[in-house]
Structures are given as C-alpha cells and as structure tokens.
Amino acid sequence: MSERKAPAPIVNIETKPFWDATAEGKLLIKKCNACGEVHWYPRSMCPFCHSMDTVWLESAGKGVIYSHSTMRRAPVPYCLAYVTLDEGTTMMTNLVDVDFDALEIGQKVEVSFADTGQGNALPYFTRV
C-alpha cells in the first residue's frame, strides 16, 4: 500500500488544461486532428506529423502495464510503471494499492487520482 504523498507537479501554460482536469478526475491526452494519432506526454505540436492542430481528448483511464519496477531502496517502496492506455499511447505513472510482488506486464489497470493539495491530482493506476 502506498503511503507516499502525491507531490505537486510542475505546471506551465501549455499543460495547465491537463492538470486542471485532474481536479475533476479526468485524464486528458492529446489527439492530432491532422493525422489522428494520440500522443503522450501532451504537447501542442503533434510529434508524429508536426501539425499544430492538436486537441484534448478524455481517456477512459483504462489500460495495461507495459513495464514496471518497484524501488525497494526508497523509505517507502513504490512502483514506477508505464501503462499503455486503451487509446493507444503509453504514459509513465505509479502503480498504487497493489501487491508489488504480484505485478506482471500485461495486467489490466485503471486510473486512480491522488490529490496533491495544490488544486490538482496525480493520475496513478491500480489493478482492475
């Protein structure tokens, strides 16, 4: 079980919509209107076709573990992971409220928000 405090993220003018949405429990990703691809981390320019016509898209918050590693040397062990969202892009996150020893690549996970106390929340993932 995670007892780590959710740290406040660094937010800038480009990423503010993403972090504002987390306060409402929404996980946003970016989609390109020109080529149709979704990408992570969210940015103004599509990294695949370089169009500036990108829009926010709400992810269903479901996906599978791409990889994971549990830091045992930290005061409170925690699991760093990549999750591949059902929408097709892969994001870095923490797996929380899980048995670290039972984690396997390919397991289904869903988003779970942790309040930072700073007006936003961190998207973590937990097993379905």
Next chain:
Amino acid sequence: MSIKGKAFIAGIYEHPTRDASDKSLPQLHAEVAKGALEDAGLTFKDVDAYFCAGDAPGLGGISMAEYMGINIQHTDTTEIGGSSYVAHIGHAAAAIAAGKCNVALVTLAGRPKAEAQKVGTGGGGRGPMFDPNAPELGFEAVYGPATANMYGMAAMRHMYEYGTTSEQLACIKVAASHHAQYNENAMLKKVVTVEDVINSPMISNPLHRLDCCVVSDGGGAMIIVSPEIAKSLDRHCVKVLGHGEAPKHLNGGKVDLTFTGAAWSGPRAFSEAGVTQADIKYASIYDSFTITVLETLEDLGFCDKGKGGEFVMDGNLISGVGKLPFNTDGGGLCSNHPANRGGMTKVLEAVRQLRGEAHEKVQVPDCDIVLAHGTGGSIGTRMGSATVILGREDA
C-alpha cells in the same frame, strides 16, 4: 565526406582517484587535462579546441578554458549525458577535418561521492534532466523516476519479450569483476559469481545491487589531433575510423524499452569505419547497469535482438576466455563511473587496448580494431547514444 583517418587520439589520462573530497571540480578537470597532454607529449599552449559536457562547471567551456589558461579557437559543449565524450570524438574529428582546429582537449570530471549525491535510487536531482522547463518533467518527476527503476523497467520488459534472466544479466557483472581484479584503482576488485549478484539486495526489480554501477569521483581526458600532428608525435596514436550518434526517446508514447539508440548509432559508426562486428577485437560498452550492456550488445549487432542473454553467458565477455572481451578495466560496474558519466572511461580503456597498454592479464592479443560505446540519460526514457570505432595508427 567522412572523418575516417582524419583525426587521431594522441593522449589519454584517467584520474586514479575514486574519492575526491580533497579536490574541487575545476581542479579535477585541470588535472586530467594536464595528464592527457603529458601523455601525448603536448602542452596547454598547443591546445586550440576544448570539448566538454554538462559536468564542466561554469559557462560552457569558457570557464574551464579560463581556469586552465588556454586560448582556443573552437569549443563544443555537446551535452548528451554520459555518452557526450564518445560523441566529442566524432565532433572533434569533424572540426579537425574542416580545418577549425588541430589539437582538441576533451575533459570529464565529477565528485558525486564527495558531494554525497543520491544517485540511482533517490529520484530528483540536478542538471539538465531536472530543468523545470524540460517538457517531460511535469509528467514524470512526480512519479519518482530515479535511475535504477527506469533501467529496471527496461530490464523487466526485455525479460518479458525475450526470456532474458537475472542469471544472464549477472554474467555481465561477473565478467567485469574478472577484469577489475587486475585494476589497482578499481573500487570493486573482488571476483564475484552469478549467485553473488542475484543474492545481492534488490534495488529496483529486477535489478540487484550488483547489477548497478559504482558511484565514484574522478575523471578523464583525451587529446584528439590532426594527422599531421599525430605523425610528429613520439607516441602511438589511435586512429578514429568511424563515429555514429543517435538520440532515442519515448517517441510520443510509442514506447519500446527493449532497444537503445545504439541500434542507430552503431550502424552509422560501422559504415563510416568500413568494418563489421567480426573485425572488433575489443569493445568498451557503457555499463551503468547490466541491462545497459545486454541491450547495447544486441543493438550493435554482436548478436541477434533478444539473444543478448545467451551471448553474455559462459564467460563470453571475459578477456582470454570469450569471443568479445569487454570493459577490461572493470568498467562502471567495478572500476569507476566518474561524474555518473561513463563514456570517457570507455574510450580510455579502448585506447589502452589498441596501444597494448591494458593490464597484461586482460590485454587482447593483436588488438587492432576496437569499439567504444556511450549511453547518456536513461534507457528507460530518453538517451544519447554514441559509438566510435578506433584503430591502431596504421589501421
């Protein structure tokens, strides 16, 4: 146009210290610079170009140029983490070939041990990877991506896709320790077994403590010169045959942690040098972690993708035993990892092998063509990759 044969490494120096609590950072840079110049038979007055990376304190290369009292006409501060110094060889050779300079000094130094930096397990930190304006930082730093867990994720995925085992990764550390026992300056001289590695404490799974490199102070330097100057020196100079570079990143979320930028930098270097994997008698492979070596060996084409685990078994990386002797100084896994950047020391041991100056127990016979590869940043996120192929003076 190619840089093949357009530049030579005339001098090298590796700082013997592993704990520099008695020296400042600029002092370390200056000491390694002086050592490499003396090795080449040159002086600070001969230097007309300076190459350094993010470990050099102050304003780019200017602060250190001032400290050392050198007057330069060319500077290059390419910062791609631990791979920078390998890339600098290609950049210096290109600058020399273009007539911009004739004697390039490259330095690396750092004192993470003296400064008690939490590296590998602590997360957070300093340097360009922690620039608050770095676009990825807001979406990553909050999750605690320390070094060991990012490499851990790469290892975990490689195991999942290819069946690579912890025992196979351990073979890489075992080989490094066989070499380190002959290096009087190595931090870890004890020869270890596969069992020692997999029984050492888990840092971030699947990586154990002995899968991780050491944290050390120190540094190194090299002098890269034009063919005319190489000819005039009373020193066996090493010819630069080829160079390749490739950043690799998370590709907009199309993540693949099972390969490194070596998959791109390697072919560029081999192509420029006009040699193949079969010609390489010795390889210095960046070894921040055992998984770094395994993926890099596959990506450089020493074995098929996914077969790295089998390739490193049965002592295949041990000098005098296996087909591809690697890191005969003990590498980052056993000897040192100054400034948390191992690219420089990779080149230095490769040069020693070509000169026949490696320890007699690990010297590769008839060593005429070698490879050195640097990795910077993290194979779990974004990295610099640089490969050079070097030959004897007459290669």
